[in-house]
Amino acid sequence: MPSQSEMTHVEVLLVEDNPYDAELTIRALKQHNLANHLHHVTDGVEALEFLTGSGRYSGRAPVVVPRVVLLDLKLPKLDGAEVLRRMRADDRLKHIPVVILTSSREEQDLVKTYALGANSYVVKPVEFGDFTSAVAELGMYWLLLNQPPATPSRGATAQPAMARAGSGAF
Amino acid sequence: MTSQRVADFLAIAAAGIGVMVLVGWLTDNAILTSIDPSCISMKPNTAVCMILIAMAVVLVRRSPVAWRVTARVICGVVAAMALLTIGQYVKHADFGVDRLLYHAGGPEPYTVYPGRMSPVASILFLAVSAAVGAMGTRCGARVTKLAWPFCMIVTTTLMIGYVFGSVSLVSLSSDTPISLPALLAFTMLGVAIFAVHPDRSLLSALNPSTPGGLLWRGLLIPALLVLVVVGWLRVQAEMAGLIDMRFGVALFTVLVGAFIVVLAGRTAMTLNRMDAERERIAAERDRYFSSSLDLVCVADLNGRFLRVNPAWGRTLGFSDDELLSRPFMDFIHPDDREKTIAAYDSPAQGHEVTALENRYRRKDGTYVWLNWNATAPTGPDRLIYAAARDVTEQKTHEEHRRALTAALEHSVEEARAANKELEAFSYSVSHDLRAPLRAIDGFARILTSEHASQLDTEGHRLLDVVRENSGRMGQLIDDLLQFSRLGRKDIEPRTVDMTALVHRTVERLRPDMGDRKIALHLHPLPPASGDAALLEVVWTNLLSNAIKYTRPRAEAQIEVSGEIVDGHRVYRVRDNGVGFDMQYAQKLFGVFQRLHPATEFEGTGVGLALVQRILHRHGGRVWVDAKPDQGAVFEFELPTEGGVHAVPV
Incomplete structure (x- = not known):
């Protein structure tokens, strides 16, 4: 269980059940110094508990929300699409940018998650070089370039933006 | 020409006779007043009554109410005149009605009362005025039915009297006989009254295509004419002294008998021919009925067969008696009864049944499919004429085909489901295959870049082989994905x-x-x-x-x-x-x-x-x-x- 201070400064929430994908993603972000405030959860339920400060994270005060959520679609318990749907239905969470990071090239997944309010859709490339650059580019975009709303729980709506990260992105 | 126009025409002709007689009186012309000057004349009051009653016959059937009322008033006047005349005869009195129009003095031949209407004419006027007065009312047809035969019988009898020159017959034992013009006019009126309410059954009895009509026209009417003609000839010959009475009777009997034999023979032959033709037509119809390959039947509204053709026995195996002894619903498959009743009810409402299909039980307990066409109930007995065709074979084919189609649809559905499952499988496998590949490629790469110093040249080559193969497998998966995606697009x-x-x-x-x-x-x-x-x-x-x-x-x-x-x-x-x-x-x-x-x-x-x-x-x-x-x-x-x-x- 991470310490309380780590919990409050989370900038990236990585929702990924495959430990190797997670490791590669974190490694790619670390290379560009973007993984200092990253928290990794392995299923959809835990992701929602973390964001709302409930269940395993009932001690966490969700004062500062992540700047971006990297969300896999195929997850145990609650899948990525359902996590996204619940986030967008929750007033406290609906402005958090969500990037879908998945193996699926399927048109229907793409259409469905954009309809649910995903901000970006990135297909994980198999080739490591492509994968590293894709993750790095989207990390830089959302953590360094993108300007979040001033008061995340209310106020201006985050503009949906699509990161064209690498050759594998749609 | 309609019978109503015949009535008008005859009434006007009767009135014409009245006018002719009046003209005869005015011009002192005996031919006009009596046709044969040796016979009694038609009196002016009879002539006027004849004109009036003939007008009434025409007027009473016209639509303006005033005309109909006028006609009935005329009937009353004529009837009153007739009654007064009859009163005079009965009471041996003189009420002065005879001289209203008749001023000629001197005796008249055949009568002791100059200028008086004959008793027969008075009675006929009563009958005719009653019939005409009743026309257009509810009992009009019934009165007419009595009046016209009465007129016709009286006038025909008296006409025969004139033909034979029998004074006693003409005067009906009274002192004053009816005149020839009056007789003709009454005959016309009688036919006119008949034409107003023609008796259909009598008319159809005279139709020559029926045996009855043939008897009337071919035998009875000619025989009556022969009787009159031969009788007249006999009377003339006897009176001229050519033959004596015994010879006259013998000749009359032989001639009339011969005529009747000839007429009866001819009529009998015609009747036989008609009967033979009728039998031939019936036999043809029966042959058609009994040799029809379709199941033909006649049924009543009580749900029973009245007649079935032999095709029924051949198809179902039941005898005709068995089929006729029970309601036909008993033979119908229980599942088909409801729709049969529904279809059967529809001809009761005046509709035909077409292409009704139901199953009939055979004697061996199996069922045949019949396809029905039936008339709406027709004729005075409200019978249903129906024909059915055995369509069991077509139905079996149809069911077989339907089963095949269903099986085919089922397997297409199964194939589709299996296909879908397969697509879902390949989709999910392809995705799940990518993650380990990414790990293999990724960690091999990390090994080469971060742990290069610990590897010799062979180690680097082997890692390159690992990376090359994972890349190739990635390409295979991408191609396979595209291939499987095509099945769903x-x-x-x-x-x-x-x-x-x-x-x-x-x-x-x-x-x-x-x-x-x-x-x-x-x-x-x-x-x-x-x-x-x-x-x-x-x-x-x-x-x-x-x-x-x-x-x-x-x-x-x-x-x-x-x-x-x-x-x-x-x-x-x-x-x-x-x-x-x-x-x-x-x-x-x-x-x-x-x-x-x-x-x-x-x-x-x-x-x-x-x-x-x-x-x-x-x-x-x-x-x-x-x-x-x-x-x-x-x-x-x-x-x-x-x-x-x-x-x-």
Whole structure:
């Protein structure tokens, strides 16, 4: 269980059940110094508990929300699409940018998650070089370039933006 | 001419006789007043009454109420006149009515009361005025029915009296006989009254096509005429002293008898002929009924057969008695009774039954399917005439066909479900295969970059082999995904400009050609009907193959052409590449089937399988002709239109 201070400064929430994908993603972000405030959860339920400060994270005060959520679609318990749907239905969470990071090239997944309010859709490339650059580019975009709303729980709506990260992105 | 106009015509003729007599009195012309001056004359008051009653016959049937009222008043006046006259005869009195119009003095022949209407005429006037007065009322037809035979019998009898010159018959034992003009006029009135309310049954009895009419017209009426004529001749001959009474009776009997024998013989022959014809028609109808292969029957509204033809026995195995003894509903399959009743109720409401199908039980307990056509209830007995046809065989075929169709639909559904399952499986496998590949590639890469110092040259080579193979597997998975995705994609056929599509594809493949010397011959192509994106995949694969397999050639030749053959569009890609042995041609279009090692020509072996699948989905096909080292010709064909499979299979 991470310490309380780590919990409050989370900038990236990585929702990924495959430990190797997670490791590669974190490694790619670390290379560009973007993984200092990253928290990794392995299923959809835990992701929602973390964001709302409930269940395993009932001690966490969700004062500062992540700047971006990297969300896999195929997850145990609650899948990525359902996590996204619940986030967008929750007033406290609906402005958090969500990037879908998945193996699926399927048109229907793409259409469905954009309809649910995903901000970006990135297909994980198999080739490591492509994968590293894709993750790095989207990390830089959302953590360094993108300007979040001033008061995340209310106020201006985050503009949906699509990161064209690498050759594998749609 | 309608019977009403006949009535008007005869009434006017009777009035004409009255007018003629009045003119005779005014001009002192005995021929006009009595026709035969040796006989009694028609009196002026009789003539006036005749004109009046004839007017009443015409007026009483006209629509204005005033006319009808006038007619009835006239009837009253005439009846009153007749009653007064009869009163005079009965009371031997003189009420002065005789001299209202008659002023001639002196005795009249045949009567002791000059100027007086005869008693017979008075009685006939009473009858006629009653009939005319009743016309148009509820009992009019009934009074007419009594009045006209009375008129006709009296006038006919008296006419025969005149013919035979019998004074006692003409005067009906009274002192004053009826005159000849009056007799004629009353005959006309009698027929006129009959014409106003014609007796249909009597008229039809006179119809010569019926046996009754034949008897009347062929035998009875001529016999009566013969009797009168021969009787008159006999009287004349006896009176002239040519023959005596005994000879007269003998001659009369012989002549009349001979005539009757001739007439009866003729009539009998005609009747026999009519009967024979009738029997022939009936026999023909019976033959038609009994030899019909359809099941013909007559049924009543109580739900029973009245008559069935032998086809019933042949089809169901029941005897006619068995069929007629029970309501026909007993023979119908319980499941079909309701719809039969519904259809049977519909002719009761005046509708016909057509193409009703139900099952009838046979004696052996099995059922036959019958297809029915039935009339609406017809005739005075409200009978139903129906014909049914045994359609068991068609029904069995139909059911068989339906079962086959259902089975086919079921297996299509199963195939579709299996297909869908397979797609879901390959989708999920393909995705799950990518994650470990990414890990293999990723960690191998990390090993080479971050732990390079700990590896010797062989270690680096082995890691490169690992990475190369994971990359190849990634490509295989991508191709397989595309191939499986094609099974789910709906095809939207549109007109596709194939010439432009080929040019576009060639431009896209330009980087693959590098600085090779390639002669491209792109001929104009007929447009196709299909999915442009999928057809582009076809061209991409065929052209990139051509580019790939001509690589060993110093100058590559690639030719693209196409034409319309028998309504099909045929397209062709010809190259001078390495070709192959035709015995492996069929293998070429299978998934992951390759004829060349990947070290020589890269590729996964999905491309041509994809091409074939796309063309099959379009209702087309692809084939190839090649020789080792002599190049290959790939040809594909697309149907003109409508050949596209609507359902993904």
